[in-house]
Amino acid sequence: MSQFPFKSLRDWIDFLKERGQLVENKEDVDLRGEVAAISRKIALTNGPAVVHHRIKGYPGWRIFSDGLTTRQRSAWALGISEDRIVTNLADKLKRLDKVKPVIVKDGPCKELMYFAGQVDLVKLPIAFTGEYDTPPFITAGISNIRDPETGWQNTGIRRFQLKGKDRLNNLVLPFQHEGIIFAKYIKKNKPAPVAIVIGADPLYNLVSLMPAPDQVDEMDTWGAFTGIPLEVVRCETNDLLVPATSEIVIEGEMDPKERVLEGPFSEFTGFYSGLRMLPVVHVMCVTMRKDCIYQNMYMAVPTSEAHTMGHLMNEVELLRQIKEFVPEVKDVAILSSWGMVTAVSVDKKAKVKKPGLVNKIALTVKTVKASPFVKNVIVVDDDVDPHNVHEILWCMSVKFQGQKDILVIPDFPGTILDPSEPYLGKGPGVTSYTVFDCTEKPPPYDEAYKRGVAQPRENYRKLVEEKWGIYGF
Amino acid sequence: MFESEVTPEQRERRRLLENRAWLDKNFEMVQKEYPDQWIVILDQKVASHGSDIDVVKRSAEGKEGEAVVIRIPVGTIPTPM
Numbered sequence: 034m035s036q037f038p039f040k041s042l043r044d045w046i047d048f049l050k051e052r053g054q055l056v057e058n059k060e061d062v063d064l065r066g067e068v069a070a071i072s073r074k075i076a077l078t079n080g081p082a083v084v085h086h087r088i089k090g091y092p093g094w095r096i097f098s099d100g101l102t103t104r105q106r107s108a109w110a111l112g113i114s115e116d117r118i119v120t121n122l123a124d125k126l127k128r129l130d131k132v133k134p135v136i137v138k139d140g141p142c143k144e145l146m147y148f149a150g151q152v153d154l155v156k157l158p159i160a161f162t163g164e165y166d167t168p169p170f171i172t173a174g175i176s177n178i179r180d181p182e183t184g185w186q187n188t189g190i191r192r193f194q195l196k197g198k199d200r201l202n203n204l205v206l207p208f209q210h211e212g213i214i215f216a217k218y219i220k221k222n223k224p225a226p227v228a229i230v231i232g233a234d235p236l237y238n239l240v241s242l243m244p245a246p247d248q249v250d251e252m253d254t255w256g257a258f259t260g261i262p263l264e265v266v267r268c269e270t271n272d273l274l275v276p277a278t279s280e281i282v283i284e285g286e287m288d289p290k291e292r293v294l295e296g297p298f299s300e301f302t303g304f305y306s307g308l309r310m311l312p313v314v315h316v317m318c319v320t321m322r323k324d325c326i327y328q329n330m331y332m333a334v335p336t337s338e339a340h341t342m343g344h345l346m347n348e349v350e351l352l353r354q355i356k357e358f359v360p361e362v363k364d365v366a367i368l369s370s371w372g373m374v375t376a377v378s379v380d381k382k383a384k385v386k387k388p389g390l391v392n393k394i395a396l397t398v399k400t401v402k403a404s405p406f407v408k409n410v411i412v413v414d415d416d417v418d419p420h421n422v423h424e425i426l427w428c429m430s431v432k433f434q435g436q437k438d439i440l441v442i443p444d445f446p447g448t449i450l451d452p453s454e455p456y457l458g459k460g461p462g463v464t465s466y467t468v469f470d471c472t473e474k475p476p477p478y479d480e481a482y483k484r485g486v487a488q489p490r491e492n493y494r495k496l497v498e499e500k501w502g503i504y505g506f
Numbered sequence: 507m508f509e510s511e512v513t514p515e516q517r518e519r520r521r522l523l524e525n526r527a528w529l530d531k532n533f534e535m536v537q538k539e540y541p542d543q544w545i546v547i548l549d550q551k552v553a554s555h556g557s558d559i560d561v562v563k564r565s566a567e568g569k570e571g572e573a574v575v576i577r578i579p580v581g582t583i584p585t586p587m
Contacts, residue, residue, distance in 0.1 A: 064515070065571050090515020093507065145507065153508050155519050167574045168519070168526050196530075197523055206586050215587060292585055294530045297576065310585040321507065 037112035038259035039234045041278035054081045061087045068160040072331030075099045091158040098329040102338040107345050110235035119348045132256025134263040140277025144323040152319050153198045158327050163299035168195045173330035175230040175241045177273045180214045188251035190241045194295050199316040202295035224286035226271035232280025232328040242346040270318045280325040285314040301371050303334035304452045343371050354401035359394050366419035372406035376419035395468040411469045428471035438470040521572040540578045547574040
């Protein structure tokens with residue numbers, strides 16, 4: 034029986050199968066839109082993960098996707114309970130001691146090796162996401178790059194547009210760690226070695242999404258979560274380290290000067306990104322497992338696996354950073370589009386003693402580092418679950434009045450990816466920042482709240498939770 | 507996996523890459539001629555263009571796997587790094 038920690042994608046697939054959370058699709062699927070449409074339906078229905086066994090035009094390949102599309106599966110991948118997952122994960126991260134990876138001589142990711150001249154990325158089953166991603170993108174590629182000055186290896190999930198049999202565009206941005214490191218290679222006028230992992234264990238995928246501090250190696254965080262070192266191998270054409278059980282490793286170099294037109298891409302906002310001039314990865318080597326499985330991650334109009342993964346990791350970091358300044362904040366829930374709608378719950382009793390606490394929360398949420406996409410914030414009391422959209426809408430219905438409970442601050446830093454951004458994509462992006470105070474208000478607005486929430490007695494609610502399965506549900 | 511015979515779908519993808527490479531190389535000219543328009547690139551040339559995407563992409567019917575269908579923006583394309 035597979036269990037946490039999962040040391041490979043295959044361990045994870047076995048685990049999901051044992052729990053009835055995997056479909057093995059033996060029907061032919063088309064990369065031009067069918068794989069993406071299946072993932073879309075999985076996300077909309079909270080469906081299981083899938084392994085596609087028959088890819089039209091790509092005999093012998095399999096595609097895995099949607100392993101982390103639900104919170105429950107993300108919790109399993111992290112080895113924690115789904116109940117109060119954000120606060121549990123935030124607490125766990127506080128207590129972690131880093132465990133460095135261990136370098137092994139060989140691994141399944143080196144069963145097959147292709148060097149310059151033999152590489153043909155056209156033969157990878159890279160699926161279209163949106164209709165207009167032409168050409169399509171590697172969407173579950175985990176990029177590794179080493180700081181030439183400190184030796185720090187950074188790991189992060191990134192997208193790579195297919196541009197040739199041995200060329201990929203790389204979305205490297207200056208404010209991300211990979212961009213900060215790449216800038217050092219640009220300054221030295223030297224090519225930057227990179228290694229792109231496709232098909233790793235689920236925890237490696239999740240830690241690569243965590244907004245970690247500078248000089249923190251995500252592989253150490255993997256070890257901290259599991260208590261054991263990640264087994265890694267050295268690449269063939271550079272000194273980067275990659276998980277030994279990876280399905281596919283693409284090794285290459287980014288030229289410091291070359292830039293090629295990239296995009297458009299189906300972004301998390303649900304619209305396509307614009308075109309940009311971005312660096313190119315020249316692929317020098319591809320290693321893979323003999324019967325390897327290509328991993329795809331769908332991201333487009335919410336919701337999707339990418340949204341579930343990204344939201345969870347950003348919630349944890351937002352909660353951690355906000356609580357440093359406002360310990361009365363109890364939980365954070367990203368409800369849409371990587372933070373563009375975020376709900377925050379506050380200690381109801383503390384709020385009574387501290388007038389103005391909601392405004393303090395309002396300003397803190399937008400100023401912490403983990404908040405670049407935060408735009409519309411809904412504040413609720415801690416007797417409401419901020420992850421439950423029905424409860425959020427209920428609070429907006431009965432605890433909110435537009436004429437007095439909205440705070441709007443124009444021209445805050447935003448993102449150019451927001452289609453409603455007012456400056457037509459010029460510059461780094463600007464947004465209105467809006468806070469909806471959906472907490473219960475003090476006198477004279479509290480008469481109805483004092484009458485109590487209309488629901489069955491608490492002891493019966495708890496009893497039903499315990500007996501739910503026994504009733505036959 | 508890379509040793510296998512090239513399939514028709516993979517040949518179609520190669521043609522897609524050629525069409526996209528043509529766009530990348532000729533973008534300046536394309537942007538001058540077709541600003542704020544949808545275009546379809548097939549056989550390494552602009553096969554159709556216009557402001558109505560539903561009309562423009564009819565020329566790509568049956569060739570969705572190899573056609574580049576894209577809206578050409580106006581203005582400078584940003585270079586973030």
